[in-house]
Amino acid sequence: MKRTVFALSVILAMAPSMVWAQGKYVHANNSGYDNLDPHAIFDVGRAASRINFYDGLYRWVDNPPKLIPWLAESHKSSADGKSWTFNLRKGVKFHDGSEMTAADVIYSIERMLATKKGASSLFMPIIDPGTTKAPDKYTVVFALKESSAIFLATVPEILVVNAKLVKQNEKDGDWGAAWLAKNVASTGSYKLKRYDPAIGFVGERFKEHFAGWGPKAFDEIEFRTVLETNTRVQGLMKGDFHGTDGYLPYDQILRLKQAKNVQIFEQESMRVFYFSIHNDRPPLNDVHFRRALAYAFDYNGFINDILKGAVARNPGPNPNNLWGAPKDLQGFTYDLDKAKAELAQVKQPLRPITIGTLAGFSETEQAATLLQNAASKIGVEVKIESAPWQVVQSRMQDRDKNYDMVPLWKSTYYVDPNNWVGELYGSRYYGTRNYSYNKDDELDKWINDALAINDEEKRRDLYEKAARKVTEQAMGIFVYNTKWYGPYAANVGGIRFCPIGSGQDMRWAYFK
Amino acid sequence: MRRLEMILSRLVWFVPTLAGLVVIVFLISNVIPTDPVRVALGENATLAQVEAMRVKLGYDKPLAVQLARHFRDVLSGNLGTSIYSQRPISEDLAKRLPATLELTLVAIALSIALGIPLGVVSALKRNSLLDHAVRVVSVSGLAIAAFWLAMQLQFLFAMKLGAAPLNSRIDGFGPEPITGLFIVDSLLSWDMESLGSALSHIALPALTLALPAAATIVRFTRAGVLEVINSNYVLYQRAMGMPPGLVVWKYVLRNALISTVTQIGLIFGVLLTNAVVIETVFDWPGLGTFAVQSILQSDHKAIIGFTIWTGALIVIFNLLVDIAHSIIDPRGTR
Secondary structure (H helix, E strand, C coil), X not given: CHHHHHHXXXXXXXXXXXXXXXXXXXXXXXXXXXXXXXXXXXXXXHHHHHHHHCCECEEEECXXXXXXXXXXXXEEECCCCCEEEEEECXXXXXXXCCECCHHHHHHHHHXXXXXXXXXXXXXXXXXXXXXXXXXXXXXXXXXXXXXXXXXXHHHHHCECCCHHHHHHCCCCCCCCHHHHCCCCCCCCCEEEEEEECCCEEEEEECCCCCCCCCCCECCEEEEEECXXXXXXXXXXXXXXXXXXXXXXXXHHHHHHHCCCCEEEEEEEEEEEEEEXXXXXXXXXXXXXXXXXXXXXXXXXXXXXXXXXXXXEECCCCCCCCCCCCCCCCCCCCCCHHHHHHHHHCCCCCCCCEEEEEECCCHHHHHHHHHHHHHHHHCCCCEEEEEECHHHHHHHHCCCCCCCCEEEEEECCCCCCHHHCHHHHHCHHHECCCXXXXXXXXXXXXXXXXXXXXXXXXXXXXXXXXXXXXXXXXXXXXXXXXXXXXXXXECCEECCCCCCCCCCCCHHHCEEC | CHHHHHHHHHHHHHHHHHHHHHHHHHHHHHHCCCCHHHHHHCCCCCHHHHHHHHHHHCCCCCHHHHHHHHHHHHHCCCCCECCCCCCEHHHHHHHXXXXXXXXXXXXXXXXXXXXXXXXXXXXXXXXXXXXXXXXXXXXXXXXXXXXXXXXXXXXHHHHXXXXXXXXXXXXXXXXXXXXXXXXXXXXXXXXXXXXXXXHHHXXXXXXXXXXXXXXXXXXXXXXXXXXXXXXXXXXXXXXXXXXXXXXXXXHHHHHXXXXXXXXXHHHHHHHHHHHXXXXXXXXXXXXXXXXXXXXXXXXXXXXHHHHHHHHHHHHHHHHHHHHHHHHHCHXXXX
């Protein structure tokens, strides 16, 4: 009897903590977390550490993406679009208990511009070092060199670090790079609890976060590096992980759909699969040759037979589900007769075309093989070279070493048509995000005008015109828009997918 | 005395061997058409960012200058900083070395424990059903691709039977490191929970590595025993009425194992090579996964650092094997 009373009293004593303990969420990630510096990393694979540890002035959430005030409460811009004033939320605490102020925001943008890494490329062309000012403790004013309609869309990438703490850890003028690579100095939703670059990280819920918490939010999140796809999938089925990446090969998604303890969230993302074409190299600089190739790709066969209808046809450079994508754009269809007719108009001598595919990404290899097969029927020889993404990417950024064509995805870094048609085909982005090396004055004018004005209707018109021209001139071959199949354990709820961050913003999620 | 000379001679060769490795890997890294600076800065970096970083890291200099600078750094004990993680490469390697060492040593122990007894039994029962079975299994062990075997073992033991963890080195992040070898650390701190977790996690990757190695040991042991078992001195001991077990243990095995011991030294290198694949499949945070990530990121200095460390490990292990060899068979060192 005494034992029973004792046991009951222990259970009762533990009850409050049991009610509030929401446990640990474990995620298997396909990339390594070898650096936690929010201003050094900007790739989709390592988004979790940036989103869960750091906050920006605004934040992208949901799908279709919405921009919501975050560290800032509001903003206003000048009539010429060059001056942007942000009013900061008061009383926001860093993990060490100190208050976040305008000085921290200024230090963060200056740090980005000085270290020249990660998302800094979005701001370097429009913000000069030393020009961002703080009229008072809670106001930040960005003075842009030129009007930028996409500035607000990119503001979430200015992740705010604790200036005082980082300065204390600066060494040899490194802006605290070595220290921030393995530490966190932020206001973010989770505090760093454990970090091992070889394994991943554990974040502990920051209870004092300004945005508050739902009653069932996770106490801890653990993101582990698991490079092998099969291991991630099996681990999720076995219950070792609660979630993994949402862009798995579709055969793995079908496998996961069979598992009773796994649920798949399905959303149309903003990740366009297309063939990048080197427009500045003969005979690809001839529109008829490019059109011949565009007619030679079997879109329906690829989408319905190879990918089992798991994606949505996207005929142009902008995602279907974003403004700036013409609703009536038809794009190309598979028609070898039309391909031959276009080819007949090519004046320059033909030569074998080289397609670079991404090793390990079977869809790129399948798409290239499909095009190779059809191209041979119209008399165009295609060679396929497979290499890791890093090799392909560094070659694409070099006009001379670039492949003739590369099938790949264009992901969402900010939600604006400029992320797609602007960056892929505007000559201002040569060597960074423009791999097509096309030079079209009319297209450049539309893209540059759309960047300089804030009227969304006028911008929509300009981007639609740009998307039409790029498609009709076959500057690329546009195939589909990806669907995100987010695989999570059946007991996970509250996942808010956003194309930016790919559903890894864990502050909203919970165990059912 | 001859043994000391042998050790010194090996140590003298250690330096040019590693220098050769550095040159080869440096040249191969630069033949690959990748720009490490662009890779490190990512697809969003501007040309100005790329050029600034290239100058800062010395990638704008001629190859010979880069190589000379790298040698200078290596000689001063500085392997450089990873262009990707921004951390000293030695720090990353040191953190991951215990994981690979633990996996490799357990795999070697397992392969010896399996391979030598099976090889002896197979030789003693020559042409029996058991001998045929062992030979078939050992040939299969050599023929099966390591990554395929890893996935099959995962599927059977982790997914179907639930008898072993699927991946990683331990539950969570492991105990506070003393030696970095989780099995040793959990014993030193008498943490039985961590010990159980470490042992269960190492079972499948170690078995995957050990099976092909055990197959090699079986074949060499079997051949060695067969060669020795019909020699005159063994026949003499038998004729003297010495118990068969004692003859095998004392006279056959010692002489039969000479080639096996040499083989174990070579196996260590093979295991380190296979660890690159196995660690990736089992999400094992060792040198293998570091190498894979460094190669994918075109992190030249990290690749060279990995090569130097693994090269040194192989040289040291081979030296230990040579010493063991000289003890088992002192004829060469007298």
